[in-house]
Amino acid sequence: MSATAVSIPEMQQSLPYRGTVAMASLIIAESAIFTIFVVAYLFYIGKSLTGPTPREVLETPIFYTICLLSSSLTVHYAGRFLEKGRRGGFLSLWTLTILLGGLFLFGTGQEWHRLIYENGLTISTNLFGTTYYSLVGLHAFHVSAGLIMLSIVAIFAFAKRVGTDHSRRIEVLSLYWHFVDAVWVVVFTVVYVVGR
Numbered sequence: 001m002s003a004t005a006v007s008i009p010e011m012q013q014s015l016p017y018r019g020t021v022a023m024a025s026l027i028i029a030e031s032a033i034f035t036i037f038v039v040a041y042l043f044y045i046g047k048s049l050t051g052p053t054p055r056e057v058l059e060t061p062i063f064y065t066i067c068l069l070s071s072s073l074t075v076h077y078a079g080r081f082l083e084k085g086r087r088g089g090f091l092s093l094w095t096l097t098i099l100l101g102g103l104f105l106f107g108t109g110q111e112w113h114r115l116i117y118e119n120g121l122t123i124s125t126n127l128f129g130t131t132y133y134s135l136v137g138l139h140a141f142h143v144s145a146g147l148i149m150l151s152i153v154a155i156f157a158f159a160k161r162v163g164t165d166h167s168r169r170i171e172v173l174s175l176y177w178h179f180v181d182a183v184w185v186v187v188f189t190v191v192y193v194v195g196r
Contacts, residue, residue: 019172027179030142034183037138038190041131045195048126057119060192064107065184068143071100072181075150075174083167091157097177098154101147108140132191139187142180149173 045054074097081089112133115121123133153173156162162170 017168017172019169020175023172023175027175030179031183034138034186037131037135038186041135041190041195044127044131048128050126052119052121052125052128054128054132054191054196057115057121058192058196059111059114061107061111061188064104065188067100067107068104068184069181071097071104072178074100075177079167079170079174082162082164082170085164087157087163090162091154094150094154094157098147098150101143101150101177105140105143105147108136108143135187136191139180139183142183146177146180150177 074093078090078093078097081087081093121129121132123129150173153162153170
């Protein structure tokens with residue numbers, strides 16, 4: 001049997017992009033954290049000794065959910081435009097992604113305001129309040145972090161500092177945004193469908 005030597009440049013060509021590997025690792029770790037919060041929410045459904053209950057106070061945020069899920073499409077196509085060197089299309093869709101994500105956060109803020117000031121539901125009211133604000137708040141934190149990163153890229157893009165050579169990095173950031181959207185599908189299902 002003969003062993004063939006593999007040169008270092010050949011090995012480097014076969015390795016995945018390190019940014020993608022790093023983001024995949026982050027997503028796996030974050031998925032574990034979200035799983036813990038989702039399981040806690042499911043475990044404590046119906047175990048609150050006092051009200052209000054989810055059925056009494058939650059309204060399904062369909063419009064804001066559509067906004068967030070649509071932002072996955074806009075961020076994807078923004079990346080494709082950047083790959084093709086279509087800077088105007090990239091900037092338009094990237095900005096639209098930020099606006100859609102911002103609308104979603106606005107909707108979350110509106111819901112929290114209503115729950116706190118109209119329904120008296122705070123994080124310390126009952127088990128439902130504790131698990132609801134913890135789970136939805138964790139997701140809102142991740143959306144906020146994503147919006148900060150998207151906004152930083154937008155600032156650089158408007159300053160003409162983002163080009164086709166950055167498309168792989170934009171793709172990595174898009175993976176994070178897709179993760180945030182996918183997590184919302186789970187949170188939405190658990191909180192607004194199963195948990196009611």
